[in-house]
Amino acid sequence: MLSSRASCNSHGQDSSYFMGWQVYEKNPFDEVENPAGIIQMGLAENQLSFDLVEPWLRINPDVMGLKNKDGESVFRDLALFQDYHGMPAFKNELVEYMAKIRGNKVKFDPKNLVLAAGATAANETLIFCLADPGEAILLPTPYYPGFDRDLRWRTGVKIVPIHCTSSNGFRISMFALEEAYERAQKLNLRVKGVLITNPSNPLGTTMTKDELENLISFAIDKNIHLISDEVFSGTVFDSPCFISIIEAAMGSNLKRNTDLLSRIHIVYSLSKDLGLPGFRVGMIYSNNHTVVNAATKMSSFGLVSSQTQYLLSYMFANKKFTSKYMKENQKRLKRMKEMLVSGLKRSGINCLKSNAGLFCWVDMRHMLSSNTFEAETDLWKKILYQVRLNISPGSSFHCNEPGWFRVCFANMNQSTLQVALRRIKNFVEHSRFNYQQNMGGFSRRLLSNWVRKLSSEDHREEQERY
Ligand SMILES: Cc1ncc(COP(=O)(O)O)c(C=O)c1O
Numbered sequence: 430m431l432s433s434r435a436s437c438n439s440h441g442q443d444s445s446y447f448m449g450w451q452v453y454e455k456n457p458f459d460e461v462e463n464p465a466g467i468i469q470m471g472l473a474e475n476q477l478s479f480d481l482v483e484p485w486l487r488i489n490p491d492v493m494g495l496k497n498k499d500g501e502s503v504f505r506d507l508a509l510f511q512d513y514h515g516m517p518a519f520k521n522e523l524v525e526y527m528a529k530i531r532g533n534k535v536k537f538d539p540k541n542l543v544l545a546a547g548a549t550a551a552n553e554t555l556i557f558c559l560a561d562p563g564e565a566i567l568l569p570t571p572y573y574p575g576f577d578r579d580l581r582w583r584t585g586v587k588i589v590p591i592h593c594t595s596s597n598g599f600r601i602s603m604f605a606l607e608e609a610y611e612r613a614q615k616l617n618l619r620v621k622g623v624l625i626t627n628p629s630n631p632l633g634t635t636m637t638k639d640e641l642e643n644l645i646s647f648a649i650d651k652n653i654h655l656i657s658d659e660v661f662s663g664t665v666f667d668s669p670c671f672i673s674i675i676e677a678a679m680g681s682n683l684k685r686n687t688d689l690l691s692r693i694h695i696v697y698s699l700s701k702d703l704g705l706p707g708f709r710v711g712m713i714y715s716n717n718h719t720v721v722n723a724a725t726k727m728s729s730f731g732l733v734s735s736q737t738q739y740l741l742s743y744m745f746a747n748k749k750f751t752s753k754y755m756k757e758n759q760k761r762l763k764r765m766k767e768m769l770v771s772g773l774k775r776s777g778i779n780c781l782k783s784n785a786g787l788f789c790w791v792d793m794r795h796m797l798s799s800n801t802f803e804a805e806t807d808l809w810k811k812i813l814y815q816v817r818l819n820i821s822p823g824s825s826f827h828c829n830e831p832g833w834f835r836v837c838f839a840n841m842n843q844s845t846l847q848v849a850l851r852r853i854k855n856f857v858e859h860s861r862f863n864y865q866q867n868m869g870g871f872s873r874r875l876l877s878n879w880v881r882k883l884s885s886e887d888h889r890e891e892q893e894r895y
Contacts, residue, residue, distance in 0.1 A: 434583065441577030445809060446471065446825035453819040460845065468849045471819040473630060473787045474840040475664070475704035477761040481754050482703075485744060492743045495736070503739065510735040513728050515544040519738040522745035523712065527697060529751065530663045535675045537714060543724040544738075546731035547711040548660045548698035552579040552624075554731070555694055555713050558723045559654050560586045565618035566656075567609045569593050569601050571790075571826035571833070573630045573658075580624070589613040589620070592829050595792075598781060599632055601625070601640055606647050622654030622692075623647070628661040628671065631826050631835035632790045633766075633783030635665055641677035645689065654692045660711075663702025663755060666763035667784035675714075691717040699741070701787065702758070708737050762787065765838045765846065772850035773836075776857040780836075787839035791820075794832030796860070805831040816856045818849055 441447070449471045458466035486493060495504045510516070517539070524537035545551040560566060562585025568576060569591040581588055591609040593599040606623070613620045623644060627636045648655040657674035665671040678693055698711035710733050713724050745751060769789055770780050778796075780789040797804040802824050809822040812834075823833035838846060 437582070439577060440582045441574055444574050444577075444825045445806065446574040446821050449809075449813060449819040449821060452813055456817075458817070458845065458848075460848075464848075465817065467813070467817040467819050468845060468852075469819050469840060470837045470849060471821045471835070472840050473701065473837050474706065475701055475758070475762075475787050476840050477765065478704060478754060478758040481757060482744075485747070485750055489743065492740055495739070507735040507739055511732075513725060513732060515542070515733065516735065516738045516742060519742040519745075520544070522742050526745050526751060527662075527714070530702070530755070531671065531673050531676060535673055535679070541714055541716055541718075541721055543713040543715075543721055543728055544733045545711040545713060545724075545728055546709040546733060547700060547706070548658065548696050549575065549579050549711065550709075550728075550731035551696045551698065551711040551713045552576070552656075552658065553584065554724050554727045555656060555696060555715075555720075556580045556586050556624075557584050557727060558720055559656075559694075560584065560621040562586065563618070564621045565589045565613045565616075567591050567606070567613065567620060567623045569599075569605075569623075569625060571599065571631055571823055571828035573626060574821075574825050574827075576624075586621075587613075587616075587618055589616075589618065590827055590829075591623070595781075595830055595833075598634070599629075599790075600637070601644065603643050603647070606643070610651065620651065620653055622656055624656040624658065625674070626658045626661075627674065628659075628665060628785035630661060630786060631788060631821070631823075632781055633786035633788055634781065635669060635671050635785055637669070638672055638677060638680075641672060641674060642680070644674075645678055648692060649689050654694065655689075656694045656696065658696045660696065660698045660701050661786050662697065664759065664762055664787060665785040666759040666766065669784065671785070691715075694720065703754075708741075709733060710737060710741065762839060765843070768843065768846055769836065769838045769850070772846070773853065776850075776854045778853070778857070788835050788837040791834045791836050792832065793834055794830070796857070797832050800831055802831045808832075809834070812856070816852050818852060 453467045453469050456466045457463065458468045491500060495502060495507060497503050520539040520542050524539045524542060527537050528535055545554055556566060565587040566580060568588050570593055576588065580586060589609050589612060591601060591605050593601055593605055610620055625636065625644065628634060644655060655674060659673060662671055662673065674693055675695060678690060693716065695714040697714065699708060700706035715721050766783065766789060773780060773791060779792045783789055793808060796808055798807065805822050805824055812818050812820055821835045826835065
């Protein structure tokens with residue numbers, strides 16, 4: 430019934446990353462209504478700073494009411510606006526905001542910006558413009574599971590993983606880059622570019638200057654594109670500070686390589702930093718006019734509504750508000766991250782050292798029954814169905830070492846995070862107890878009883894606290 434393209438399974442929808450969400454949807458945790466439910470820790474959503482945005486909306490009712498500064502209605506103009514180049518006022522504000530996130534070390538020209546309905550659409554558009562079906566893009570692992578859908582499903586482009594490992598904190602080495610390139614060549618795939626995610630999802634780390642310079646040399650050497658997905662750039666809450674690929678490329682010895690500059694492209698969106706994934710605001714930034722023109726033509730398939738552009742151009746024009754928001758949001762992210770890291774540590778679980786993002790990359794290798802992906806899936810299922818936490822297994826991020834999990838912390842309040850940490854602690858202690866009793870694994874019934882008991886304890890403790 431469906432076309433082969435629509436039914437092709439390169440979408441990745443059946444990955445455990447998405448399956449976890451489906452299980453969560455059937456039994457979502459709620460402190461009061463459903464304290465025994467599943468806590469969603471598999472969604473990189475930022476809900477920590479809505480209380481900063483809402484007062485701004487309240488004191489600017491005219492913007493929401495589609496009125497201009499003189500109180501006149503702009504409804505008709507917005508209703509008819511359909512220019513796929515985007516609103517100049519919005520694009521001007523957006524480039525200033527992007528520069529601000531990068532400490533004003535980089536200047537962006539609004540003429541080089543293409544708007545898209547989120548980074549999802551921006552990534553697909555860019556790959557569509559840069560590579561033909563059957564050509565390849567190199568992608569460091571572990572990587573965001575949505576890339577299987579965004580980069581390859583409709584474009585027919587192949588993803589060739591660059592295998593990064595825990596031995597160097599999953600940094601991209603020159604060796605790993607060369608190895609991936611050779612592997613692609615052996616498969617007769619023409620490599621068109623490397624796509625990096627900086628800061629990384631799922632690692633929560635920013636790339637070092639050395640790493641970026643290696644990537645730049647590699648792209649020069651192979652004459653390929655360098656795409657940097659920087660959707661988490663405003664979430665950097667700790668040192669070292671964020672270095673954008675553009676900033677690294679402007680660095681002294683590479684400055685004169687204007688050819689390379691035309692092969693560097695940035696993808697950004699407001700889904701993570703501002704917590705607005707529902708608004709669908711994404712963009713491509715490129716110094717390459719041919720790419721900008723092609724991507725602008727394609728943006729007809731996923732424009733940002735004029736109403737949204739109007740609202741956000743006013744919000745971004747308020748520089749005091751954006752500065753305060755960025756600072757406070759990063760402070761809150763840091764606090765939640767530290768709460769998660771120290772809580773897990775108390776259960777004997779370590780996280781990769783991170784300084785950005787809405788999640789931690791958590792090392793549970795010691796909790797596997799064997800060093801295999803089957804054991805990782807078993808552990809994931811126990812944590813999902815019995816402990817009732819939806820976390821995402823490393824295999825869904827194409828990590829090639831079993832036992833790593835991504836755990837999100839910014840889509841919940843502190844008390845929910847405490848409930849999650851208590852559940853993990855009890856799970857670890859219970860597992861240890863069972864192990865000591867030489868039971869050789871978990872007794873399903875015992876564990877279910879324990880989880881039920883734990884859930885009612887969670888509820889009682891929460892009630893006592895308030
Ligand atoms: C690295 C990365 N790129 C792109 C996206 C998609 O973002 P958007 O909501 O702007 O489409 C995500 C979402 O999680 C992401 O993690």
